[in-house]
Amino acid sequence: MLVSEMKPDEEILDMLDMAHSIYLVGCNGCAEVCKTGGAKAVAAYRKFLETQDKQVPGICNVDFLCNKVLTGTRLVREIEPIDRSEAILVFSCGVGVQVAGAVVDKPVFPAANTISMGGHFGLWPGAEKCAQCGNCVLGYTGGICPVTGCAKSLVNGQCGGTTRDGDCEVEKGRPCAWLQIYERLKTIDRLDLYRRILAPQDKSKLMPEVKQRKTLYWAIDQDVKPKE
Amino acid sequence: MNVSQLQHKFENRSFAVTGETGPPKGTNVNRCLHRAEKYLKGRCNAVNVTDNQSAIMQTGSLATCRLLMDLGMEPVFQMVCRDRNAIALQSDILSAYALGIRNILALTGDHQALGDHPQASGVFDLDSVSLLKALCSLESGRDISGNALDGAPKFCRGAVVTPGAEPVEPQIIKMEKKVEAGAQFFQTQAVYDIKQFETFMKRVEKFNVPVLAGQVILKSAGMARFLNANVSGINVPEHLISKLQKDKEAAKSGQTGARICADFVKEAKAMCQGVHLMTLGWDHLVPDIFEMADLG
Numbered sequence: 001m002l003v004s005e006m007k008p009d010e011e012i013l014d015m016l017d018m019a020h021s022i023y024l025v026g027c028n029g030c031a032e033v034c035k036t037g038g039a040k041a042v043a044a045y046r047k048f049l050e051t052q053d054k055q056v057p058g059i060c061n062v063d064f065l066c067n068k069v070l071t072g073t074r075l076v077r078e079i080e081p082i083d084r085s086e087a088i089l090v091f092s093c094g095v096g097v098q099v100a101g102a103v104v105d106k107p108v109f110p111a112a113n114t115i116s117m118g119g120h121f122g123l124w125p126g127a128e129k130c131a132q133c134g135n136c137v138l139g140y141t142g143g144i145c146p147v148t149g150c151a152k153s154l155v156n157g158q159c160g161g162t163t164r165d166g167d168c169e170v171e172k173g174r175p176c177a178w179l180q181i182y183e184r185l186k187t188i189d190r191l192d193l194y195r196r197i198l199a200p201q202d203k204s205k206l207m208p209e210v211k212q213r214k215t216l217y218w219a220i221d222q223d224v225k226p227k228e
Numbered sequence: 229m230n231v232s233q234l235q236h237k238f239e240n241r242s243f244a245v246t247g248e249t250g251p252p253k254g255t256n257v258n259r260c261l262h263r264a265e266k267y268l269k270g271r272c273n274a275v276n277v278t279d280n281q282s283a284i285m286q287t288g289s290l291a292t293c294r295l296l297m298d299l300g301m302e303p304v305f306q307m308v309c310r311d312r313n314a315i316a317l318q319s320d321i322l323s324a325y326a327l328g329i330r331n332i333l334a335l336t337g338d339h340q341a342l343g344d345h346p347q348a349s350g351v352f353d354l355d356s357v358s359l360l361k362a363l364c365s366l367e368s369g370r371d372i373s374g375n376a377l378d379g380a381p382k383f384c385r386g387a388v389v390t391p392g393a394e395p396v397e398p399q400i401i402k403m404e405k406k407v408e409a410g411a412q413f414f415q416t417q418a419v420y421d422i423k424q425f426e427t428f429m430k431r432v433e434k435f436n437v438p439v440l441a442g443q444v445i446l447k448s449a450g451m452a453r454f455l456n457a458n459v460s461g462i463n464v465p466e467h468l469i470s471k472l473q474k475d476k477e478a479a480k481s482g483q484t485g486a487r488i489c490a491d492f493v494k495e496a497k498a499m500c501q502g503v504h505l506m507t508l509g510w511d512h513l514v515p516d517i518f519e520m521a522d523l524g
Contacts, residue, residue, distance in 0.1 A: 151339050152310075152350060156357040157402040159336045160390045160417060162460050169460070170341045182398045194401050197409055200314065200358045200372075 002030035002093040003208065004037075004112040007136070013052060015109045015139040016087055021055040023085035025075070025100050027065035027092035036112040037061075037091040045091070045111065057081040065096030072103040082106060093117070094130035094138060094145060101143015107190050109139035115208045134205025140193045142184035147201070149177025155198040158182065232330035233302050234274040235384035237502075238413055238438045244502030245523055246304060246415070246440060247272035247514065249296070251287035257295060265299050267511040271518050274331055276304040276415075276504070280311060283343025290320055294327045304386065305329045307359065308337025314353040318362060318371055325381030333386040333415065334359040334406075357402070360385055360409035387411035389439075390461035391419055391428035399461075400431060407435045415504040418444040418455070420464045420488070422495050429499045438501035443492060445485040445510050445517075449473040486513040490520035 016022060024042050031037025039061050046056045058081030062074050075082065082088065087107045090097045093114040101108040113136045131147045137155055138145060147153045151170040158178035161169030168174045185191050237244045247268040249260045268275050275296055279289040293303035305324050312320065324332065336356045340348045354362060362372050369380040387406040393399045403414065419425045419441050429439065444462075446452050449472040452464040468488055472479045479485065493503050505514060517523070 151341070152336065152352045152355070154336065154352065154355045156355050156405060158398045159356075160388065160393070160399075160460060161338065161342075162393070164394070164457075164460065168339075170339045178398065182395070191397075191401065194398070195405065197357055197361070197405050200354050203353065 002034075002095075002114060003116040004031055004034050004093050004114045006036050006112050007110065009048070012089070012109070012111060016054070016089065019086035019107070020053070021057050021085045021087075022049060023057055023078070023082050023088045023106070024059045025065065025088055025090045025092075025096075026059065026061040027063075027090075027096045028061050029064040029066065029092075031065070031092045031096065031112065034112075037065075037096075042091050045089075049089075057084045065090070065092045065099055068099050068102065071096075071099050075100070075103055094132075094136055097136070097138045098129055098143055098145060101138065101184075105188060107139075107188050107193070108143040110136040112136065113205070115205065132206075133201055134208070135201045137198055140196055140198060141181045142188060142190065142193070144177060144181045144184055146177050146181060149175075149180070153201070154178065155201060157194060230328055230330060231382075232384035234304070234331050235412065237273050238384075241501070243497060243523070244273045244438070244440060245271065245518075246274045246276060246502065246504045247511070248276040248278065248504070248506045249292070249511070250278045250281055250508075251289065251292040253284065253286045255287065257287055257292060260292070261295055261299060263511045264296060264301060267514045269299065269301050271514060271523070272301075272505070273502075274302040274304050276306055276333060279306040279308045279335070279337070280343070281338075283310065283338045283340045283345065285343070285345055290324055290327070290329075293324070293329050297328055302331065303329055304331040304333050306333045306335060308335045309352050309354045309356065309359055310337035310340060310350045313351050314362070314372060317354060317359060318366060321363060321366055321383075322377075322381060325383070330382070331384045331386065332363060333388070334363065334411070335388060356387060357405050357409045360387060360406055360411055364410040384412055385410050386413045386415060388416065389414050389432075390417040391425055392417065392421065392461040392463045394461075396428065396431075403432060404435060407437055411437065413438040413440065413501075415440045416442040417461045418442045418459075418506065420446075420462070420468060420492065422492060424463065425496065426499055440502040440504040441492070441496045441500050442504045442506060443489045444506045444508060445482065445489050445513055446472055446479075447482070447485055447510070448476075448479050482510055482513045483516075485510070486516045487520060489513075490517050493517070493521040493523065 026042035027037035060078050089109050090100045091111045097110045113134045114132050115134050117132050133147050162176040166179050168176050249264045277289040277292045293305045296303045334356050340350045389403045449469050452469045455462045
């Protein structure tokens, strides 16, 4: 299953930046198990955000956020509070954040870093969508992942290799993820996020600690006892 | 201790000219060194050395830079992020300084799938923006993990931009990020459309950073069409293609290409701070271009 951990509060507040009204979307699937999602975790975060001078016009928890159809159908019924929000904070793995970004025209921000997708997968085949990099940057990229989408996994913008058709230099028919990110950020009027310089990915996060891998088949084979 | 003469040129606000040489695949470096000495030395203010250009494995940029220095030329060490991890990049930056190299051009690098080793892994621990930040960090006496250095380097830091990209806005935003990350000058992708270049220069004027207009000498109408069709951000206008087509002999000898380049340089002089000549083996035309474009 997907293993995620909450981003530090400071990072989340930094991402949300000028946004005052934040709509919260939680996942009741793997993220609930990791306590990065689920009704309880999301409600607790609402309280925290309110202490930070933010408003929360609404909350929606979806059973499996990675199911695009399910999420789309559910969020359509939340259009009114979503419209009143400046940003959407998503409590799920990187796949869920991308689903939310794909179905709503609002800036989406990840509340968690995805560490591992070992074992049972979510419902939207995720390996192509989330690299479990542990340094989720979806909040700066309009909910489109450059780590999986860009052939070079660049985090600071388009290279010089985009073709006239908007494809990646590597393969015809493979869209340039950074061009998609640019178009998306332009649509939601957040090109300021493109201007941010992001730190290089911390590759040490690709090797999660044993205690974080306790749910993986590997760890079950090793008879590692789940403990908090 | 030697300092970057190229930087000096920028500070004096005089028009800079840089050349470029590509090391060979193999150990016979003498040919490229000899050509650089014969045609670029004494003309170009500095000579770029490409770093496994187009992801094709060649003799290294670092070593070739030092060999150029031994012949009395100032090199620009091109560095791509594809082949070295964050440790090796920083280590090579320190090595470059120890060897007397004072100019570095920070590039992301073409994807390995485009070269002759598609089976190799692409590293990209850093990108062009974070490589510039790493340079600044090393110059401040710390590596990117924050550890203190025993002696800090000092470089003139360059980067690249593509004025002909469509859309051009993401290029300009990234250029702004590179300036913020420490870029002190820019070399552009080859530009042929002077109007487009002028518009671009007006948009980036506010960054207040020297820009060298990139020039690749056109060898034939076929090459121009190939560039238009296959190289992102290159637009050779139709009237230049007709010029190349009109006199096939003149195009073949390089006269037409050199003339097109010189004409562009003459017009660009009023718009930017220099030119970067990417000769792709036609270095022998550089003296002619200098003469036709009235370069010092």
